[in-house]
Amino acid sequence: MAQPTSIPEAWQAVLNEPQLRAVTHGPGPLLIIAGAGTGKTRTIAYRVAWLISQGVAAERILLLTFTRRAAQEMTSRARHLSGRSTSEIWGGTFHAVANRLLRTYGRAVGLDPGFTVIDEGDAADLLGIIRTELGLSSKDKRFPRKSTIREIYSKVVNVRLPLKEVLERDFPWCVEAEAGLKEIFTRYTARKQAKRVLDYDDLLLFWSGLLDEPGLRAQLDRQFEHVLVDEYQDTNLVQAEILQKLRRDNRNITVVGDDAQSIYSFRGATVKNILDFPKQFPGATVVTLEENYRSVGPVLAVANAVMSRARARYTKNLWSNRQSKLLPALITCRDEPEQCQVVCDQILEHLEAGIRLQEQAVLFRAGHHSDMLEVELARRNIPFHKYGGLRFVEAAHVKDLVAFLRIVENPRDEVSWFRVLELLDGVGPKTARSVIDRLDAGGFRLADLASVPMPPAADAEFRSLVEVLAALESSAHGVASQVEMLRRFYEPFLPRLYDNPQPRARDLEQVENIARRYRSRQSFITDLTLDPPDSTADLAGPPHKDEDFLILSTMHSAKGCEWKVVYVIHAADGMIPSDMATEDEDGVEEERRLFYVALTRAKDRLYVLFPLRYYHRKYRMADTHLYAQLTRFVEPDDLPLFEQRVVRYGTVEPVAESGDGWTDIRARIDRLWQ
DNA sequence: TGTAACTCCCCTCCG
DNA sequence: GGGAGTTACA
Numbered sequence: 001m002a003q004p005t006s007i008p009e010a011w012q013a014v015l016n017e018p019q020l021r022a023v024t025h026g027p028g029p030l031l032i033i034a035g036a037g038t039g040k041t042r043t044i045a046y047r048v049a050w051l052i053s054q055g056v057a058a059e060r061i062l063l064l065t066f067t068r069r070a071a072q073e074m075t076s077r078a079r080h081l082s083g084r085s086t087s088e089i090w091g092g093t094f095h096a097v098a099n100r101l102l103r104t105y106g107r108a109v110g111l112d113p114g115f116t117v118i119d120e121g122d123a124a125d126l127l128g129i130i131r132t133e134l135g136l137s138s139k140d141k142r143f144p145r146k147s148t149i150r151e152i153y154s155k156v157v158n159v160r161l162p163l164k165e166v167l168e169r170d171f172p173w174c175v176e177a178e179a180g181l182k183e184i185f186t187r188y189t190a191r192k193q194a195k196r197v198l199d200y201d202d203l204l205l206f207w208s209g210l211l212d213e214p215g216l217r218a219q220l221d222r223q224f225e226h227v228l229v230d231e232y233q234d235t236n237l238v239q240a241e242i243l244q245k246l247r248r249d250n251r252n253i254t255v256v257g258d259d260a261q262s263i264y265s266f267r268g269a270t271v272k273n274i275l276d277f278p279k280q281f282p283g284a285t286v287v288t289l290e291e292n293y294r295s296v297g298p299v300l301a302v303a304n305a306v307m308s309r310a311r312a313r314y315t316k317n318l319w320s321n322r323q324s325k326l327l328p329a330l331i332t333c334r335d336e337p338e339q340c341q342v343v344c345d346q347i348l349e350h351l352e353a354g355i356r357l358q359e360q361a362v363l364f365r366a367g368h369h370s371d372m373l374e375v376e377l378a379r380r381n382i383p384f385h386k387y388g389g390l391r392f393v394e395a396a397h398v399k400d401l402v403a404f405l406r407i408v409e410n411p412r413d414e415v416s417w418f419r420v421l422e423l424l425d426g427v428g429p430k431t432a433r434s435v436i437d438r439l440d441a442g443g444f445r446l447a448d449l450a451s452v453p454m455p456p457a458a459d460a461e462f463r464s465l466v467e468v469l470a471a472l473e474s475s476a477h478g479v480a481s482q483v484e485m486l487r488r489f490y491e492p493f494l495p496r497l498y499d500n501p502q503p504r505a506r507d508l509e510q511v512e513n514i515a516r517r518y519r520s521r522q523s524f525i526t527d528l529t530l531d532p533p534d535s536t537a538d539l540a541g542p543p544h545k546d547e548d549f550l551i552l553s554t555m556h557s558a559k560g561c562e563w564k565v566v567y568v569i570h571a572a573d574g575m576i577p578s579d580m581a582t583e584d585e586d587g588v589e590e591e592r593r594l595f596y597v598a599l600t601r602a603k604d605r606l607y608v609l610f611p612l613r614y615y616h617r618k619y620r621m622a623d624t625h626l627y628a629q630l631t632r633f634v635e636p637d638d639l640p641l642f643e644q645r646v647v648r649y650g651t652v653e654p655v656a657e658s659g660d661g662w663t664d665i666r667a668r669i670d671r672l673w674q
Numbered sequence: 675t676g677t678a679a680c681t682c683c684c685c686t687c688c689g
Numbered sequence: 690g691g692g693a694g695t696t697a698c699a
Binding site for chain 1: 675676677678685686687688689
C-alpha cells in the first residue's frame with residue numbers, strides 16, 4: 001500500500017469525530033453502528049475515498065449494499081471526493097456480485113456460465129411442477145401451496161436448520177407434509193442443476209461454495225483488498241459466511257449497520273450477524289454514530305419513544321441539534337377516504353409553502369395500502385412515483401414476454417417453456433408437458449420444435465411461435481428489437497388472456513424501452529431479475545428537470561431515504577403492525593423497528609395518520625367496516641409528544657391539550673357519527 | 675382425456 | 690387481481 005496521506009482539512013470540517021475515526025480506520029475489522037440519519041452514506045463514501053487516496057485501486061474494493069442504487073450513490077460521492085474514477089469498484093448487492101463472479105468462475109464449481117437466474121415466482125412454479133409430478137397435489141390430502149413450499153425451502157437453506165425444525169417453528173400447519181417436501185426439495189435441486197438454473201438463494205450458496213476452492217479463494221482474497229458492507233443488520237447467515245471466507249485473515253473488512261433498523265428477518269436476515277461481528281472478527285473496532293443530522297428534535301423524540309420499549313438493542317438514543325417547535329401530528333380520521341383527503345390537502349399546503357413534492361413522501365406497510373390514495377392523487381392531478389409493492393416485472397404479462405427471451409437464452413428453462421406453451425389457445429399442462437419431454441429427449445434444440453406434433457386447435461399458433469423463436473435465435477438484432485419482435489407476436493394474445501389489454505400493452509412497450517439500455521440478452525434478463533425497476537420513475541427514463549412528483553413507498557423500500565415531510569398512513573393495529581406478523585413477539589418487535597424506520601425518514605415534518613374505520617375484504621360478508629385502533633407502538637404516554645388532530649367530515653379540528661388519553665379521542669369521534 | 679370457464683378464497687415486506 | 694379447485698364442454 002502507498003504511504004498514508006494526511007486527512008484533508010476540508011474533511012475535518014465536514015465529519016464529526018467518530019465519523020472521522022471510522023473513515024480513517026486502519027486494517028483491522030471495523031463495525032460502524034450507525035443510527036438513523038447519522039451520516040452513514042457520507043461515512044462510507046468518505047471511507048472509500050480515503051482508501052483510494054491511500055493507494056488502494058478502485059477495482060480492488062468490494063462494496064456490498066442493499067440495492068444497486070445505494071452502491072451507485074456511494075461510489076459517485078467517493079468519486080467527487082477523491083477526484084478519481086470509481087467506476088471500477090465492485091459495487092452492488094450480494095446477489096448481483098455473486099452473479100458476476102459466478103459467470104466468470106462458476107466452472108470451477110461445476111456451474112455452466114450460461115445459467116439463468118429465476119425469481120421467486122419461477123422458483124415456486126418449478127416446485128409446483130415437481131409437486132404435480134410426484135402426485136402430491138391430489139385433493140384427498142391437502143398439501144402446501146407452491147409459494148409456501150418455496151418459502152419453506154428458502155428458510156431451510158438460509159437459516160440452516162433441519163426441515164423438521166423449520167416446519168415446527170414457522171409452518172406448523174405443514175408438519176405432516178415433511179416427507180413429501182423432502183422429496184420435492186431433492187428433485188428441485190437436481191432439476192435446477194440439469195436445467196442450468198439458479199434461484200436467489202443459490203447465488204449466495206454458490207458464491208460461498210466458490211470460496212471453498214482453495215485456489216479461487218486465494219485469488220478472490222487478493223482481488224478484493226477491501227470489503228465494505230452496508231446495511232449489515234439485514235444480512236443472513238450465508239452472507240455472513242461469505243464474508244468470513246473472504247476475510248480469513250481478519251483484515252480490511254468494514255461493516256455498517258443499525259440493529260434498530262433490522263427489518264428483513266422474513267428473508268432470513270438475522271440481527272445476530274451485527275451483534276456477533278466482534279466475535280466473528282476478533283479484535284474488531286466498534287464505532288458508534290449517534291448524532292442525527294437528519295431530523296428535528298420532536299421527530300426524534302417520537303422515534304426514540306417508540307424504540308425505548310424495544311427489547312435488547314445495541315444503539316443508544318439519537319440526538320440532534322436541529323430544533324423545531326412543531327410537534328409531529330397524530331391525525332385521527334373517520335375513515336380511509338378522509339385519510340386520503342387530509343394527506344392530499346396537507347401535501348398541497350406544503351407545496352404552496354415551497355416544499356416540492358419530491359421532498360414529501362407517503363409511507364405505508366403494504367403495497368396495496370396506497371390504492372385509494374393513488375386514485376385520489378390522480379383525481380387531483382398530483383403526480384407521484386411509487387416504490388415497492390407489486391413490481392412491474394412480476395406482472396403476468398411482463399413475465400410472459402420475458403419467458404420467450406429466456407427460452408432463447410436457455411432452451412432448457414422448463415418453467416419458461418411451460419409459461420409460453422400454455423399461452424397458446426388449446427394448450428394446457430398435458431400438452432405442454434409432452435412438448436417439453438420431447439425437447440428434453442432431443443437435448444433441447446430449438447430446431448427440433450418443427451417436428452413436434454400439436455393438437456389441431458393449437459397448431460397454427462404453435463407454428464408461428466416456432467418461427468418467432470427461430471428468428472430470435474439467429475437474430476443479430478439488439479435486445480430492443482428482439483423485444484419488439486416478441487411484442488408484435490405476443491400482443492394479440494392479450495385480449496384473450498387478460499381483461500385489461502391496453503395498459504398491459506403499454507407495459508410491454510416499457511419493457512422494450514428498458515431493453516434499449518442493454519447490449520446482451522443475458523444481461524437484460526439477469527438485470528430484470530436481480531435489479532428490477534422498482535418504481536414508475538425507473539421506467540420513464542431520466543426525469544425532466546422541472547418535473548416534480550410525490551413519493552409513495554412501502555416502509556421497507558423507504559430504508560435509507562429521507563424527505564422533508566413524511567406521512568405515515570394506516571398507522572393502525574393490523575396494518576402497523578401487520579396482523580400477519582403479530583403471532584409471536586419477534587414478529588411484533590420487527591414491526592416496531594419497521595415503524596421506527598418510517599418515523600426516522602422525516603427531516604422536518606412528520607404526520608402519523610390512521611382511519612378509525614376501514615374496509616376489510618376478508619370480512620366483507622358481515623359489516624364491511626371494522627374499527628381500528630391506533631398502532632400499539634404509540635402508547636398513551638407518548639401522546640404529549642404529538643400535536644393531535646381529529647378529522648370530522650373533511651374538517652381538521654385540533655384536540656385541546658388536556659392530556660386526554662387515546663380512548664377519549666375515540667369516544668369523541670364515535671359521538672360525531674351519532 | 676384435456677382444456678376452458680366458473681367459483682371461492684386470500685391477499686406483507688424484497689434481491 | 691390471481692391462484693387453486695371444481696365443473697362443463699370438446
